[in-house]
Amino acid sequence: MLRKLFKFNGGVKPATNKADSTRDPIKPVPMPPQLVVPLHQHVGGTPHPLVAAGEQVLKGQRIGAADGNVSSAVHAPTSGRVLAIEHRVMAHTSGLTTLSVVIEPDGEDRWIDAQPLPWRSMGADELRDEMRDAGVVGLGGAVFPSHLKLKPGKSGTDTLVINGAECEPFITCDDLLMRERAKQIVRGAEIMQHMLQARRVLIGIEDNKPEAVAAMNQAIAARGASTMEAVAIPTRYPAGGAKQLIRVLTGIEVPHGHRSTDYGVQCFNTGTAYAIADVVDRGRPLISRIVTVAGNVERPGNYEVLFGTPMDHVAALAGVKADTDRFIMGGPMMGFRMPAYDVPVVKATNCILVGSEALFPAPAPEMACIRCGECARACPADLQPFELYWHSRAKNFGKAQEYHLFDCIECGCCAYVCPSHIPLVDYYRFSKSEIWARERQKDAADLARERFELRNERIEREKREKAEKLAAKTAAGRAAATADNAPAPSAEPAAASSDDSKKALIAAAMARAKAQRESAAAQPTLAPNNNIAPATPTATSAEEAPSASSTEKPL
Amino acid sequence: MSLNSPYLRKPTSVTRVMGEVLLALLPGIAAYVWFFGIGILVQLALATVAALLAEAAFLMLRGRPVTRSLSDLSAVVTAWLIALAFPSIGPWWLVTAGTIFAIIVAKHLYGGLGQNPFNPAMVAYAIMIVAFPALMSQWPGAGRLDAATQLDLILGGARKIDAITSATPLDALRTGLRTEGNTVAALLQGEGFGLFAGHGWEWVAVGFLAGGAYLLARRIITWHIPVAFLGVLGLLSAGGAWASPLNFPGPVFSLFSGAAMLGAFFILTDPVSGATTPRGKLIYAAGAALITWIIRQFGAFPDGVAFATLLMNLCVPLIDMKTQPPVFGHKTKD
Ligand code: SF4
Ligand code: SF4
Numbered sequence: 001m002l003r004k005l006f007k008f009n010g011g012v013k014p015a016t017n018k019a020d021s022t023r024d025p026i027k028p029v030p031m032p033p034q035l036v037v038p039l040h041q042h043v044g045g046t047p048h049p050l051v052a053a054g055e056q057v058l059k060g061q062r063i064g065a066a067d068g069n070v071s072s073a074v075h076a077p078t079s080g081r082v083l084a085i086e087h088r089v090m091a092h093t094s095g096l097t098t099l100s101v102v103i104e105p106d107g108e109d110r111w112i113d114a115q116p117l118p119w120r121s122m123g124a125d126e127l128r129d130e131m132r133d134a135g136v137v138g139l140g141g142a143v144f145p146s147h148l149k150l151k152p153g154k155s156g157t158d159t160l161v162i163n164g165a166e167c168e169p170f171i172t173c174d175d176l177l178m179r180e181r182a183k184q185i186v187r188g189a190e191i192m193q194h195m196l197q198a199r200r201v202l203i204g205i206e207d208n209k210p211e212a213v214a215a216m217n218q219a220i221a222a223r224g225a226s227t228m229e230a231v232a233i234p235t236r237y238p239a240g241g242a243k244q245l246i247r248v249l250t251g252i253e254v255p256h257g258h259r260s261t262d263y264g265v266q267c268f269n270t271g272t273a274y275a276i277a278d279v280v281d282r283g284r285p286l287i288s289r290i291v292t293v294a295g296n297v298e299r300p301g302n303y304e305v306l307f308g309t310p311m312d313h314v315a316a317l318a319g320v321k322a323d324t325d326r327f328i329m330g331g332p333m334m335g336f337r338m339p340a341y342d343v344p345v346v347k348a349t350n351c352i353l354v355g356s357e358a359l360f361p362a363p364a365p366e367m368a369c370i371r372c373g374e375c376a377r378a379c380p381a382d383l384q385p386f387e388l389y390w391h392s393r394a395k396n397f398g399k400a401q402e403y404h405l406f407d408c409i410e411c412g413c414c415a416y417v418c419p420s421h422i423p424l425v426d427y428y429r430f431s432k433s434e435i436w437a438r439e440r441q442k443d444a445a446d447l448a449r450e451r452f453e454l455r456n457e458r459i460e461r462e463k464r465e466k467a468e469k470l471a472a473k474t475a476a477g478r479a480a481a482t483a484d485n486a487p488a489p490s491a492e493p494a495a496a497s498s499d500d501s502k503k504a505l506i507a508a509a510m511a512r513a514k515a516q517r518e519s520a521a522a523q524p525t526l527a528p529n530n531n532i533a534p535a536t537p538t539a540t541s542a543e544e545a546p547s548a549s550s551t552e553k554p555l
Numbered sequence: 556m557s558l559n560s561p562y563l564r565k566p567t568s569v570t571r572v573m574g575e576v577l578l579a580l581l582p583g584i585a586a587y588v589w590f591f592g593i594g595i596l597v598q599l600a601l602a603t604v605a606a607l608l609a610e611a612a613f614l615m616l617r618g619r620p621v622t623r624s625l626s627d628l629s630a631v632v633t634a635w636l637i638a639l640a641f642p643s644i645g646p647w648w649l650v651t652a653g654t655i656f657a658i659i660v661a662k663h664l665y666g667g668l669g670q671n672p673f674n675p676a677m678v679a680y681a682i683m684i685v686a687f688p689a690l691m692s693q694w695p696g697a698g699r700l701d702a703a704t705q706l707d708l709i710l711g712g713a714r715k716i717d718a719i720t721s722a723t724p725l726d727a728l729r730t731g732l733r734t735e736g737n738t739v740a741a742l743l744q745g746e747g748f749g750l751f752a753g754h755g756w757e758w759v760a761v762g763f764l765a766g767g768a769y770l771l772a773r774r775i776i777t778w779h780i781p782v783a784f785l786g787v788l789g790l791l792s793a794g795g796a797w798a799s800p801l802n803f804p805g806p807v808f809s810l811f812s813g814a815a816m817l818g819a820f821f822i823l824t825d826p827v828s829g830a831t832t833p834r835g836k837l838i839y840a841a842g843a844a845l846i847t848w849i850i851r852q853f854g855a856f857p858d859g860v861a862f863a864t865l866l867m868n869l870c871v872p873l874i875d876m877k878t879q880p881p882v883f884g885h886k887t888k889d
Contacts, residue, residue: 008883014563093559169563243883255884332562360562365623367569368669372826373777374567381883384832412561419567420669426559518848 003231006251009243010380011236012413014169014333018206019171021292026180026303029317031105035077035308036088038100039064041347042137043144045071049101055082060285063101066132073135076103077287079110091311091329091346091457094341101324103308114283120190124151127195131276133241134285139271140240141330143348146272150195153261159250160198161267162189164205164212165233165240168331171351173290174270176302178205178212181274182219184281188273190225191280191379196266200227202249203270206239207232237333238411242267244380256381258408271350293318295328295354310342311352315433320354328353332360333412344449367420375414375424381407385414385424392427397438400431557658560775569668572775573628579769580635580821583762587643590697590755594643594705598650599635601709605651606634609658617663629668633657636676639817640861641683642694643872644708647689653679673868680861694723696747697755724753724850725813725858738801743808752811754830760811767820779836781819785810787844795852813851818843818860828868835871835878843867 040046047064051057057076064074067376080103087097119127131147138144140163162185166174171359178185189201205213233239233248243254246265254260259265271289278284287307294300298319305314311327312320328335329349337355345352375385383404391399408428415424587595610630614621634654641650661675662668684691695705726749730743742748749757770776788808795803809815814822822828823843830839843863850859 010737016563247883253884256882258884328560328562332560334560335562336560357563363564364568365620367623367627368667370572370629370669370826371829371831372570372572373831376831377777382880383882384879386610386831403879404885407882407884416561416563417565417567419569419572421564421568423559425561429559 003229003249005231005233005323006248008239008247008379008380009382010413011160011238011244012416013236014416016235017169017294018172018175018208021170021294021302022175024299024301026176026290026302026304027317029309029314031078031107031109031306031308032309032313033104034083034310035080035103035306036100036107036310037063037074037077037103037308038088038090038098038344038346039074040090040098041074041143041307042072042143043070044068046099047071047074049085049099051076051082051085051101053084056080056106057082057103058112060114060287062133062285066145069132071132072137072144072147073133074101074307075135075285075286075287076101077263077308078103078105080105089340091338091341091343091349093336093339100308100344111284116283117280120194121279124195131279134275134279136272136275136279136286137288137347138269139275139332139350140242140269141348141350142242143346146268146276146421149261149266149268150192151261152197153259153266155262155264157196157198157261157266158200158264159266160189160193160196160201161242161246161249161265162201162270162273163242163245163267164203164209164216164230164239164270165245166209167206167235167237167240168333168335168351169237170294170300170353171292172294172329173292173302173350175209175212176292177274177290178209178270179215181210182215182278183222183269185216185273186219186223186225187227187281188275189228190223190275191276192266192273193227198266198379201225201229203228203230204233204239204245204249205230206235207292208235237413238380238409241380241409241411243409256404286347289345289347290347291349292351293354294351294451296321296324296356296359297354305345305349307346308344311338311345311349312341314345315341315352315354318332318354321356323356323358324354325357326355328355328458333416334410340486363421363423366422369418369420369422372419374417378413378417380411380413381409383408388431389422389424389427392431395434397431397435400428401435405431405435485491569627573632575773576632576821577628577635577771579766579775580639580763582765583759583817586755586758586762587639589822590758591643591695592698592700592705593702594695594700594709594718595638597647597706597709598638598641598643598645601647602634602638602650602654603631605654606630606637606658609655610663613659613663613667617667620668624668627668630658630662633662633675636817636821637679640676640680640795640814642691642702644693644695644705645690649683649687653683653715653800656682659883669827671827672871673820674825674864675869677822677861681865684856684861692723692726694760722749723813723858724748724756724802724808727753728808729851732802739796739804740800743804751807757811760816763816763820767816770820770824776820776824777833778834779835780824783837783840784819784844785815787841788815788848791844791848795848809848810853813858814860818847818864822860822864823867828871829863830867830871830874830878832875832878832880834880835874838874838878839867839871842870 024058039049039079045067047067050065051063057063057080059076059079061076062073063076066073083102083104088100089095090098117130120154125442128147128150131150132145136146138146164178193201203216207436213230213232220228220230231249238244239248246260246267247253250265252263252265254263275286288304291305292302293315301318303314327338327341329338330336330351332353335353369386369389371386379385387403388400388405405428410425412425418424577645607625607630610625611621614624620696637654637657641653657675657679661673661678665671711714727747747754751757758866767781771778789806792806792809796805823840836857846863847859850856850862
């Protein structure tokens with residue numbers, strides 16, 4: 001049982017604050033009067049609505065269909081009537097709105113006719129499509145569509161890592177899920193192992209959750225899963241970052257911008273494993289998740305929450321204290337402040353952290369960086385955060401990138417330890433968004449230039465074609481005239497004009513070929529620009545993020 | 556003001572870091588007072604007041620929040636290092652002028668805390684030793700000057716004091732070797748030398764070593780700079796002593812003389828002007844040790860730590876750039 005573990009550099013050990021929310025079992029939430037289900041809850045394309053206002057829906061009925069393969073479906077969390085499909089404020093710091101399906105529950109909570117999947121006899125692609133249509137996405141907070149990752153790597157998959165580390169302070173939803181529903185997690189892991197053809201499954205759990213480790217081991221033993229193992233790893237934030245966990249368990253360091261599959265490893269959250277078991281064994285799509293309510297509340301705890309439930313509806317059950325001044329989605333290290341208290345719980349919501357000035361005081365005033373290097377020692381990505389800060393502050397984005405800005409997973413360790421109280425991560429977020437904005441601008445400019453060139457090309461071509469036609473016509477006319485009158489002097493101009501028309505033909509053909517080539521070359525740059533581009537950078541960073549979503553994620 | 560994560564902060568501050576550094580200087584200062592009298596305390600006080608006044612004046616001029624920046628204690632650390640680097644019986648204006656120069660020119664004209672490429676205390680030392688070489692070379696001998704004489708020397712201005720001061724052990728040794736044709740071993744038996752280095756000074760150095768150990772234990776500094784500096788200086792001294800025992804003092808004497816210990820734990824480790832990457836710190840400190848040793852053995856100044864520090868400060872941007880540690884994942888790639 002004693003497995004050799006590896007270490008990642010850096011990391012910090014903030015007070016975990018987990019004891020209070022793990023006393024009670026997972027609790028249900030009374031049906032809210034309204035559910036607001038955003039269609040876009042994951043990385044990738046926005047699903048298009050499958051229902052219209054006024055329509056009746058059943059629990060588990062698909063209400064949003066995946067938009068292409070890099071997307072995921074969305075379902076009605078209960079039975080009832082669709083009141084509207086409209087833009088509502090989303091669970092994102094920006095306060096932006098997103099197209100959402102507003103459902104009024106009918107109180108009956110009537111399921112669709114759900115059937116277990118004969119998964120062992122199903123083709124791999126077919127099973128993946130099922131996962132997509134069941135809305136399964138990464139529930140660690142990254143919300144990356146799971147079906148896209150349930151594919152063996154080029155050289156096969158050696159290890160499936162199940163992430164039960166849960167390193168962020170306050171959050172205990174995975175802990176409780178493992179304690180109470182270990183059997184289904186193991187079951188889900190088995191299905192994933194099958195889909196990935198993985199040799200072994202390692203379930204990484206921080207050693208501050210001994211109950212969860214025991215429960216998982218018990219479930220593994222009961223199942224007789226000989227290639228599966230629950231491993232207690234040292235408690236150190238951000239051990240739950242996908243890349244950090246993979247490093248700790250396997251010793252493999254997956255470089256930024258690379259997929260762990262290429263290194264024979266794939267990583268999923270425990271909640272995702274649980275969701276997959278639900279899809280396969282009960283035919284039930286993803287419509288709810290476990291959410292921790294903690295922080296400035298009377299009774300911190302965990303709740304099973306339907307997506308679309310307003311956060312304040314859930315938090316009220318835990319007794320929100322009077323001096324509350326914010327809701328944070330996620331943990332205190334990587335979470336994001338919500339623009340309103342009633343934003344809906346979505347697939348990325350692992351925790352509603354209720355905040356107050358007393359609990360999370362504003363940091364002391366920012367002072368000058370003294371280059372003490374504390375941040376570098378704390379950085380799990382082995383970066384030099386103060387150099388990034390320096391260059392970000394000077395808006396020297398090129399230099400920031402040279403210092404590997406995009407390897408930063410925004411874990412917040414550097415800002416946590418900085419004696420000068422510099423909000424370092426804010427500087428990185430700023431730099432990243434500036435760089436993305438510039439790239440988009442450049443792409444847009446390139447696109448415009450290409451369009452302009454293509455247009456010129458077309459006009460040229462049309463001109464030439466006209467000339468060519470004209471030339472052909474004159475040549476024909478001349479020829480006819482020659483035939484009629486046969487005057488010797490006209491032979492020369494006729495020959496000349498047929499030469500011209502030939503030239504025009506060749507030029508036109510060349511222009512066409514060129515235009516085709518260019519538009520073909522333009523395709524790949526245009527396509528991502530249209531829909532995936534805003535998501536692509538976040539797709540990787542979100543995948544790497546320990547638990548919370550990143551700002552730029554189009555939720 | 557930050558509205559974004561992380562919402563948790565470790566209870567730490569520049570004030571705490573600087574406070575720990577001041578605390579760590581106390582054992583060395585205590586030994587200093589024990590062997591050489593209260594002169595050093597007067598110098599420390601003078602430097603502190605000068606530093607705070609200069610800092611406050613400049614912060615006001617630059618329109619910065621005065622109390623907040625003063626309370627970061629960085630000016631006090633600079634002041635103490637200057638006082639410890641200067642002779643403790645120098646006239647009051649020597650340390651005062653040096654400190655004001657350090658704060659204004661070496662710190663604020665470069666943009667204030669965090670921006671100065673050179674260690675301000677060492678800039679002060681270098682300027683003053685060039686400007687006032689005689690005054691900067693008059694050190695008290697252990698137990699030879701009572702409090703009244705010391706005060707008189709400090710407050711009464713520069714007088715003829717050659718008779719009652721002595722050269723530092725480093726100086727004494729070198730002068731002895733150069734002029735009188737003595738051997739190291741013979742000289743070390745003589746007056747002014749103690750168990751393993753200068754009488755009294757060796758214990759001051761031990762005090763700084765203890766303070767350095769404290770800083771290491773408190774994780775205020777990392778091991779790289781002290782180990783590389785003391786290691787290389789020790790090796791060079793051992794090599795010199797091995798090659799020519801008549802002319803070169805051995806490693807123990809070298810490490811416990813002059814500003815070696817102060818430099819290893821308090822001066823070279825100044826984060827602002829020093830190298831920051833782990834490998835960079837090793838190179839930076841090893842370079843400083845080499846220059847220190849060369850100046851000590853072959854140069855004209857009593858000690859080499861100050862100039863070694865300044866020269867290596869100059870190389871920091873290059874060293875840092877060339878020693879960036881591999882980023883997570885980039886070690887396994889290519
Ligand atoms: S921890 Fe803060 S003060 Fe220290 S080097 Fe990093 S950014 Fe600068
Ligand atoms: S936020 Fe980025 S720079 Fe800071 S410690 Fe985390 S990975 Fe390193």
